[in-house]
Amino acid sequence: MPSELRFLILVEGQFGPLTSKTANSCIRYTPDRVVAVLDSRRAGKTAQDILGFGGAIPVVATLEEGLRPSPPPTALLIGVAPQGGRLPKEWRATILGAIDEGLDVWSGLHTFLTHDAEFVDHATRRGVTLHDLRLPPNDLPVSSGRVRSVDATVVLTVGTDCNIGKMTAALQVRDGLRRQGRAVRFAGTGQTGILIEGWGIAVDAVIADFIGGAAEHLVLEAAKGADIVLVEGQGSLLHPGYSGVTLGLLHGALPHALVLCAQPSREHITNNPWIKIPPLSDVITLHDILTRPLRHAPVIAVCLNTYDLGERAARDAVARAHDDTGLPATDPVRFDPAPIVDAIDTFHRARNTTPHAALA
Amino acid sequence: MPSELRFLILVEGQFGPLTSKTANSCIRYTPDRVVAVLDSRRAGKTAQDILGFGGAIPVVATLEEGLRPSPPPTALLIGVAPQGGRLPKEWRATILGAIDEGLDVWSGLHTFLTHDAEFVDHATRRGVTLHDLRLPPNDLPVSSGRVRSVDATVVLTVGTDCNIGKMTAALQVRDGLRRQGRAVRFAGTGQTGILIEGWGIAVDAVIADFIGGAAEHLVLEAAKGADIVLVEGQGSLLHPGYSGVTLGLLHGALPHALVLCAQPSREHITNNPWIKIPPLSDVITLHDILTRPLRHAPVIAVCLNTYDLGERAARDAVARAHDDTGLPATDPVRFDPAPIVDAIDTFHRARNTTPHAALA
Numbered sequence: 208m209p210s211e212l213r214f215l216i217l218v219e220g221q222f223g224p225l226t227s228k229t230a231n232s233c234i235r236y237t238p239d240r241v242v243a244v245l246d247s248r249r250a251g252k253t254a255q256d257i258l259g260f261g262g263a264i265p266v267v268a269t270l271e272e273g274l275r276p277s278p279p280p281t282a283l284l285i286g287v288a289p290q291g292g293r294l295p296k297e298w299r300a301t302i303l304g305a306i307d308e309g310l311d312v313w314s315g316l317h318t319f320l321t322h323d324a325e326f327v328d329h330a331t332r333r334g335v336t337l338h339d340l341r342l343p344p345n346d347l348p349v350s351s352g353r354v355r356s357v358d359a360t361v362v363l364t365v366g367t368d369c370n371i372g373k374m375t376a377a378l379q380v381r382d383g384l385r386r387q388g389r390a391v392r393f394a395g396t397g398q399t400g401i402l403i404e405g406w407g408i409a410v411d412a413v414i415a416d417f418i419g420g421a422a423e424h425l426v427l428e429a430a431k432g433a434d435i436v437l438v439e440g441q442g443s444l445l446h447p448g449y450s451g452v453t454l455g456l457l458h459g460a461l462p463h464a465l466v467l468c469a470q471p472s473r474e475h476i477t478n479n480p481w482i483k484i485p486p487l488s489d490v491i492t493l494h495d496i497l498t499r500p501l502r503h504a505p506v507i508a509v510c511l512n513t514y515d516l517g518e519r520a521a522r523d524a525v526a527r528a529h530d531d532t533g534l535p536a537t538d539p540v541r542f543d544p545a546p547i548v549d550a551i552d553t554f555h556r557a558r559n560t561t562p563h564a565a566l567a
Numbered sequence: 568m569p570s571e572l573r574f575l576i577l578v579e580g581q582f583g584p585l586t587s588k589t590a591n592s593c594i595r596y597t598p599d600r601v602v603a604v605l606d607s608r609r610a611g612k613t614a615q616d617i618l619g620f621g622g623a624i625p626v627v628a629t630l631e632e633g634l635r636p637s638p639p640p641t642a643l644l645i646g647v648a649p650q651g652g653r654l655p656k657e658w659r660a661t662i663l664g665a666i667d668e669g670l671d672v673w674s675g676l677h678t679f680l681t682h683d684a685e686f687v688d689h690a691t692r693r694g695v696t697l698h699d700l701r702l703p704p705n706d707l708p709v710s711s712g713r714v715r716s717v718d719a720t721v722v723l724t725v726g727t728d729c730n731i732g733k734m735t736a737a738l739q740v741r742d743g744l745r746r747q748g749r750a751v752r753f754a755g756t757g758q759t760g761i762l763i764e765g766w767g768i769a770v771d772a773v774i775a776d777f778i779g780g781a782a783e784h785l786v787l788e789a790a791k792g793a794d795i796v797l798v799e800g801q802g803s804l805l806h807p808g809y810s811g812v813t814l815g816l817l818h819g820a821l822p823h824a825l826v827l828c829a830q831p832s833r834e835h836i837t838n839n840p841w842i843k844i845p846p847l848s849d850v851i852t853l854h855d856i857l858t859r860p861l862r863h864a865p866v867i868a869v870c871l872n873t874y875d876l877g878e879r880a881a882r883d884a885v886a887r888a889h890d891d892t893g894l895p896a897t898d899p900v901r902f903d904p905a906p907i908v909d910a911i912d913t914f915h916r917a918r919n920t921t922p923h924a925a926l927a
Contacts, residue, residue, distance in 0.1 A: 451813075452775045485860055
């Protein structure tokens with residue numbers, strides 16, 4: 208990833224805590240790369256105003272205005288990942304304008320910029336680069352459990368729903384594990400994780416037969432020299448649109464342990480009010496039953512996303528999650544991620560002090 | 568599908584009961600379309616010799632020989648669906664030769680003939696058509712339970728493993744249900760089902776985020792004017808390479824009921840000897856737990872694939888499956904498929920005589 212990467216993030220009409228996931232994670236984890244956010248509806252505010260983090264990063268109304276800061280942006284980042292991942296039609300003009308102004312473009316959409324003749328034509332003429340974060344490798348295998356040879360402890364974040372904090376949970380515990388002296392790799396499986404980490408495979412963008420193969424490939428790569436691999440989870444086993452990706456990732460990555468992510472205030476699956484989210488203990492059972500025939504991966508901790516609760520309600524929710532599951536629980540963004548860090552580190556140590564036969 | 572379709576089926580080196588699935592199903596269900604099978608290793612034998620069905624369809628050693636029968640073939644069919652779905656390199660010359668001889672080519676591989684410049688070039692010059700059975704539609708949605716509005720009874724075949732008889736089970740009961748006066752549609756989800764039926768979507772070939780959307784689209788189409796929709800299952804919830812496709816299909820199609828397919832002699836997952844296939848009752852529980860939060864789909868019958876057992880062992884296996892699960896069971900190819908037909912028909916009648924509230 209170029210060191211001079213400075214993004215103007217395009218989220219026109221969609222900048223908000225739940226609607227601009229890619230933008231928000233980029234602002235949270237790589238704020239130094241963000242020059243401005245383009246959303247005419249929110250212009251004049253700051254990232255802090257809208258998200259509660261991100262400091263003075265300004266929201267601007269037009270491309271022209273977004274080019275003005277000094278130093279100026281070097282690239283336009285498409286800051287949303289809408290369901291279905293297609294490009295909002297009304298954004299074409301802004302993207303073409305940015306290319307013509309000499310900006311690279313980074314996108315995590317399913318609609319690949321590099322497969323769009325008009326974008327490619329403009330980019331070629333202006334000498335800028337189009338980056339499709341979700342474009343998968345061509346030669347993925349069908350997975351077959353090759354990751355079982357990996358010594359590193361593989362931990363996958365899973366969720367009661369999509370867009371609930373699976374990537375964030377992994378990133379929030381990463382530094383804590385490093386402070387405990389562990390060599391940790393984060394394996395990005397979605398456009399945002401790939402953008403932040405600089406590598407990965409968007410497992411939801413591969414041909415369906417190769418979801419597991421993509422996960423397997425990722426884990427094998429990430430495990431090189433690592434003590435612990437944190438795999439970014441995708442979707443949910445309960446989401447009618449994404450459960451296939453979720454299970455393919457689970458059976459391809461074959462993690463040793465799972466961290467379950469949930470949002471206490473959420474009662475139904477995103478965009479599917481007909482599906483009630485079951486109690487945490489039922490979701491844990493579901494994962495147990497699906498991992499046991501291949502390689503059992505216990506849920507060892509619960510990460511809650513309490514951004515929409517008051518302080519007291521958030522602490523109550525954490526206590527309740529702990530009581531209901533018997534597992535360490537916290538909101539690793541709002542509170543200290545230590546309970547999750549410790550759970551993973553303890554699990555890792557136990558794996559490495561227990562005779563391997565006992566772990567089979 | 569053209570009425571003058573007469574296939575020469577290319578399975579070089581791979582013609583056999585378990586290794587040439589596409590060829591075998593084409594021979595079983597549409598024998599009138601098959602002129603000859605090309606496999607130099609088995610040349611001189613008949614389909615009947617190799618498969619136990621297919622009568623006098625000859626196995627030939629060369630393309631030239633395959634063109635000789637009268638009437639001659641109109642198309643070459645790629646008769647295998649190898650893991651990973653890529654074209655065996657050594658087949659290119661035969662395919663190019665067939666094109667140059669004026670044959671269309673039908674393929675169910677992941678490697679699309681229509682994306683291969685050399686094949687396209689030869690086909691264009693010779694004026695023949697390349698058919699990629701697995702090429703998915705471009706504009707699939709993310710699934711969201713739209714199939715819940717369908718009145719038809721939707722039955723999905725599921726399996727303890729891949730390549731175990733899920734398509735065959737659906738096709739074997741179809742005619743029996745028609746004889747009971749039901750309007751039945753078969754929804755093909757793999758290259759072979761699509762080839763036989765003339766329509767469908769290969770759900771394993773779509774972008775992973777759209778597996779459910781493909782299934783949803785298929786069921787909505789198939790349900791038009793149908794009493795019962797039989798959806799061809801894919802893979803297995805236990806297969807590390809394909810479980811994502813299996814769950815995406817299950818949650819996208821949202822069947823009302825499932826028929827479980829198993830092979831009594833098979834102890835481990837295909838290509839994955841490290842995964843033991845659990846008892847049928849455990850596999851039924853797994854499906855129960857995964858359908859219940861969305862729309863519960865009970866397993867209502869068990870189809871066994873006993874092709875590799877003697878008569879007595881096959882009958883014992885059927886009796887044992889019935890005892891172990893309490894469900895109607897049979898081998899619908901070897902024996903009368905009536906128990907499965909009756910189970911589906913009884914379920915369909917119960918759905919239509921029970922007040923809808925009771926079925927919610």
